[in-house]
Amino acid sequence: MKRPKSRKFNLRKRHSEVEEIELLESWIASGKPDAGSNPLSLPPPPKNSRIGKLSDGSFSPYSSAVKFIQLPLSKKTKDGLAAAGYSKMTDIQRASLPHSLCGRDILGAAKTGSGKTLAFIVPVLEKLFRARWGSEDGVGCIIISPTRELGGQLFDVLKSVGRYHGFSAGLLIGGRKDVDTEKERVNNLNILVCTPGRLLHHMDETPNFDCPQLQVLVLDEADRILDEGFKKQVNAIISQLPKYRQTFLFSATQTKSVQDLARLSLKDPEYISVDEESETATPSRLKQTAIVVPLDQKLDMLWSFIKTHLKSRILVFLSSCKQVKFVFEAFKKLRPGIPLKCLHGRMKQDKRTGIYSQFCEQHSVLFCTDVAARGLDFNQAVDWVVQADCPDDVASYIHRVGRTARYCSGGNSVLFVTPSETKMIDKLKEKKIPIECVKVKAKLLQPVSGLMAALLAKYPNLQQLAQRAFITYLRSVHKQRDKEVFDVSQLPIDEYSASLGLPMTPKVRFLKQKTKDKKVSEQMVIVPISAVESPSNPQQGSMVPGSSKEDDSKLEEGFLAEREPLLVGEENVTNTKDSMPVTRVLKKKKLKINVHRPVGTRVVFDEEGNTLPPLAKLADTKMDADSVKLDKDKVSQRYAELREAMKVADKEDKALAKERLKEKRRKEKMKRKRSRDEDKEESGLSEEDQSDMDNEANTGNSNKKQKVYFDSDNEDDGRDKIKMKDKITLREQEELALKLLSSMHS
Numbered sequence: 043m044k045r046p047k048s049r050k051f052n053l054r055k056r057h058s059e060v061e062e063i064e065l066l067e068s069w070i071a072s073g074k075p076d077a078g079s080n081p082l083s084l085p086p087p088p089k090n091s092r093i094g095k096l097s098d099g100s101f102s103p104y105s106s107a108v109k110f111i112q113l114p115l116s117k118k119t120k121d122g123l124a125a126a127g128y129s130k131m132t133d134i135q136r137a138s139l140p141h142s143l144c145g146r147d148i149l150g151a152a153k154t155g156s157g158k159t160l161a162f163i164v165p166v167l168e169k170l171f172r173a174r175w176g177s178e179d180g181v182g183c184i185i186i187s188p189t190r191e192l193g194g195q196l197f198d199v200l201k202s203v204g205r206y207h208g209f210s211a212g213l214l215i216g217g218r219k220d221v222d223t224e225k226e227r228v229n230n231l232n233i234l235v236c237t238p239g240r241l242l243h244h245m246d247e248t249p250n251f252d253c254p255q256l257q258v259l260v261l262d263e264a265d266r267i268l269d270e271g272f273k274k275q276v277n278a279i280i281s282q283l284p285k286y287r288q289t290f291l292f293s294a295t296q297t298k299s300v301q302d303l304a305r306l307s308l309k310d311p312e313y314i315s316v317d318e319e320s321e322t323a324t325p326s327r328l329k330q331t332a333i334v335v336p337l338d339q340k341l342d343m344l345w346s347f348i349k350t351h352l353k354s355r356i357l358v359f360l361s362s363c364k365q366v367k368f369v370f371e372a373f374k375k376l377r378p379g380i381p382l383k384c385l386h387g388r389m390k391q392d393k394r395t396g397i398y399s400q401f402c403e404q405h406s407v408l409f410c411t412d413v414a415a416r417g418l419d420f421n422q423a424v425d426w427v428v429q430a431d432c433p434d435d436v437a438s439y440i441h442r443v444g445r446t447a448r449y450c451s452g453g454n455s456v457l458f459v460t461p462s463e464t465k466m467i468d469k470l471k472e473k474k475i476p477i478e479c480v481k482v483k484a485k486l487l488q489p490v491s492g493l494m495a496a497l498l499a500k501y502p503n504l505q506q507l508a509q510r511a512f513i514t515y516l517r518s519v520h521k522q523r524d525k526e527v528f529d530v531s532q533l534p535i536d537e538y539s540a541s542l543g544l545p546m547t548p549k550v551r552f553l554k555q556k557t558k559d560k561k562v563s564e565q566m567v568i569v570p571i572s573a574v575e576s577p578s579n580p581q582q583g584s585m586v587p588g589s590s591k592e593d594d595s596k597l598e599e600g601f602l603a604e605r606e607p608l609l610v611g612e613e614n615v616t617n618t619k620d621s622m623p624v625t626r627v628l629k630k631k632k633l634k635i636n637v638h639r640p641v642g643t644r645v646v647f648d649e650e651g652n653t654l655p656p657l658a659k660l661a662d663t664k665m666d667a668d669s670v671k672l673d674k675d676k677v678s679q680r681y682a683e684l685r686e687a688m689k690v691a692d693k694e695d696k697a698l699a700k701e702r703l704k705e706k707r708r709k710e711k712m713k714r715k716r717s718r719d720e721d722k723e724e725s726g727l728s729e730e731d732q733s734d735m736d737n738e739a740n741t742g743n744s745n746k747k748q749k750v751y752f753d754s755d756n757e758d759d760g761r762d763k764i765k766m767k768d769k770i771t772l773r774e775q776e777e778l779a780l781k782l783l784s785s786m787h788s
C-alpha cells in the first residue's frame with residue numbers, strides 16, 4: 043500500500059518542482075536588471091507588497107530586493123536561509139544576487155565581513171536547482187578557497203543554507219589523509235569546496251574525474267587565488283574546466299587585471315563594487331591604530347598589550363611560522379594569564395582544524411601567520427587584531443584587520459611598525475584606511491627581554507626557536523618586495539637579538555653576504571666598455587678583483603636584487619686606462635661553447651703506458667714529425683707476421699681443447715662404468731640423464747629407451763666425422779642380445 047502512495051507523492055513532488063522551476067525562470071526573465079546597473083541605486087520595494095506572481099500574471103520586481111524572500115529563489119533555499127537566520131540582505135548580496143541569478147558572471151568586491159559568502163552560495167544552489175542537477179550528473183560547481191580553514195568554513199555555510207536541497211557536496215582540502223576515500227566518492231559529488239592543490243591532485247590522479255558539465259566556478263578571495271603563489275595550479279585547473287560556465291570572483295581587494303579575467307574566460311562580467319563610493323576601504327566600525335615600536339621593543343610591547351587585554355579575544359599576526367612558534371612557546375612559559383593558541387601552515391591539519399572555533403569559545407590569544415588572514419569568520423568574536431609584524435602590503439593589511447568588525451559588530455586593530463617601516467602608515471592612509479598613530483608611554487611597557495634570556499638559558503629548545511625566529515624575521519624583511527617600506531639594513535640587529543634573549547647575535551648569511559657584496563662591488567665596479575666588450579681580451583674577467591666564479595655563485599644566492607648602487611669614485615678604478623671614459627659594470631661572464639675550436643687529438647696508450655699515436659712505431663721516423671706517414675710494406679709485413687702468429691696460437695688452442703675434451707669423456711665413462719657396476723643398468727647416460735633416471739626410478743618408470751650420443755669431432759682435416767661415441771664391448775653386446783631375445787619371447 044505504501045509503495046504506490048510514495049510513488050504518487052514523488053511524482054507530485056517532481057511536478058511541483060518542475061512548476062516551481064518554470065515559475066522561477068519566468069520571474070527571473072521578467073525582471074532582469076540591466077547589465078551594468080547597480081541594484082543598490084534603485085528604490086526599495088514598498089513594504090508589504092506582494093511577492094512573486096501577481097494576480098495580473100506579472101511578477102514582483104526583484105532587482106531592488108532588500109530581503110532574500112523578495113528574490114526569485116527556490117523554496118528550499120529560502121527555507122535554508124531562514125533556518126540559518128538570514129533574512130535581510132547585506133549590500134553586496136543586494137547588489138550582486140539580481141545579476142548572478144540571471145546567469146551573469148560576477149566580479150564582486152566588498153569590505154571584509156560584508157557577507158560575500160552568501161552572495162555566491164545562494165546563486166550556486168539556485169543554478170543547480172533550476173538545472174535539476176542530480177547525483178548522476180556529477181560535479182556541477184567548484185568553489186575554490188586559498189586556505190583549508192576558509193574552505194571548511196565555506197563548506198559549513200553551504201551545508202547550512204543548502205540543508206533542504208538534495209545535492210551532495212564534498213570538502214577537498216590538503217592535509218587530510220583520506221584521499222583514497224575521497225577518490226572513490228569525488229565523482230559522485232555535485233558541489234566541491236576545495237583548495238587549489240587538492241583539486242588539482244584529484245584532477246591528476248583520480249580515475250575518471252573530470253567536470254565536463256561544470257555549471258559554476260567560484261573563486262573566493264579571488265585576487266589571492268589568482269596571484270603568483272597559485273598561478274601554476276590555477277592555470278592547470280582552469281585548463282581542465284569547460285569554458286561555458288558561470289564564474290563568480292569575490293574578494294575585499296578585487297583583481298581588475300585584464301590578464302586574470304582573460305585567464306578565466308569571463309563573459310562580460312558584472313563588476314560589483316559596493317564600497318567604491320565609501321570613504322574608507324575598511325569597515326567603518328573598525329577602530330584602527332598604529333604604534334611605532336623599535337624592533338628590539340616589539341616583544342615588550344606585545345607582552346604588555348596582552349597583559350592589559352586579558353578579557354579579550356586577540357588575533358596576533360606574525361610574519362612566519364617560526365616567529366609564531368617562538369613567541370607562542372616563550373609567552374606560554376611566561377604565563378600571561380590568558381589562554382594562548384597558535385595557527386600556522388606547518389601545523390598538522392588535525393591540530394589546525396578546529397583551532398579557530400576553540401578560539402571563539404573563550405578569551406584567548408591566537409598567534410598566527412597570514413594563513414588566518416583571508417576570509418576566516420571567527421563568529422564576530424575577535425576583539426583585537428594585532429599586527430605585530432608589518433603586513434606585506436595594503437591588501438594584506440585590509441584582510442588581516444578584516445578578521446574583526448565583521449557584519450554588524452565592532453572591532454579594534456593595532457599595527458606595530460618599526461621606525462624604518464613608517465612609510466607603510468602613509469600608504470595605508472593613501473588607500474582610504476583611517477588609521478591613527480598613537481604613542482605609548484615607555485614607562486607603561488612591561489619588559490620581557492630580561493626574562494627571555496633566563497628562559498632561553500633554561501630551555502635549549504626555546505633558544506633554537508629564538509634563533510630561527512630571529513633569522514626568518516630578518517629574511518622575511520629582506521625578501522619583501524616593497525623596498526620603500528622594508529629595509530633590513532635599517533634594523534638594529536644586535537639589539538633585536540638581545541631582546542629575544544639570545545646570548546649572541548646569530549650569524550645571518552645573507553646579511554654578511556650583503557656587506558661582502560658591497561665590498562666586492564666597491565672593488566670591482568668600473569671597467570671601460572671597450573675592455574669588457576673586446577672579444578680579443580679573454581682574460582678581462584680576471585682583471586677585476588673579486589669576480590671569481592666563487593664570488594659569482596655567492597652573489598647569485600640571493601642578494602643580486604639588493605646590490606648597492608654600483609657607481610663609485612674614480613679612485614677605485616682598477617686596471618683602466620686614464621683616458622677611458624667611466625662606463626659600466628662587468629656583467630657575469632657567460633660560458634659559451636666555441637664550435638670553431640680545434641678538435642683535440644686522440645691519445646692512445648701502449649701496453650707500457652706510453653702515449654703514442656696508433657702504429658707510431660712503424661712510422662717513418664725520417665720524415666718530419668708533423669706529417670707522420672706510414673711505410674706500406676712494413677705495415678703489410680707486420681700484418682702477415684701477426685696472421686702467422688695467430689694461426690700457431692689457434693692450433694695450440696685447438697689441441698689443448700681436444701685434450702681437455704678427451705679427458706672429460708674419459709672421466710664420464712669411468713663414472714658411468716662405476717654406476718653401471720653398481721646398478722647393473724645400461725651404459726651411455728650422462729649425469730643429467732642419470733638424475734632423470736633416478737627421478738623416474740622413483741616414480742616406478744624404469745622402461746627407458748636407450749640414448750645414443752653422437753659427437754662432431756676432429757675438425758682438423760676439415761670434415762666432420764660421425765662416429766659411435768662409446769665402443770660396446772663383446773660382453774655388453776652379448777648382454778644386449780640376450781635382453782632383446784627375452785623381450786621378443788615374452
Ligand code: ADP
Binds near residue numbers: 129422449
Ligand atoms: P566576507 O566574506 O564578506 O568577509 P562573510 O560572508 O564571511 O563575509 O560574512 C560575514 C558575517 O556576516 C558572517 O558571520 C555571516 O554569517 C554574516 N552574514 C552574512 N550575510 C548576512 C545576512 N544577510 N544577514 C545576517 N548575517 C549575515
Ligand code: MG
Binds near residue numbers: 158159262417
Ligand atoms: Mg569571505
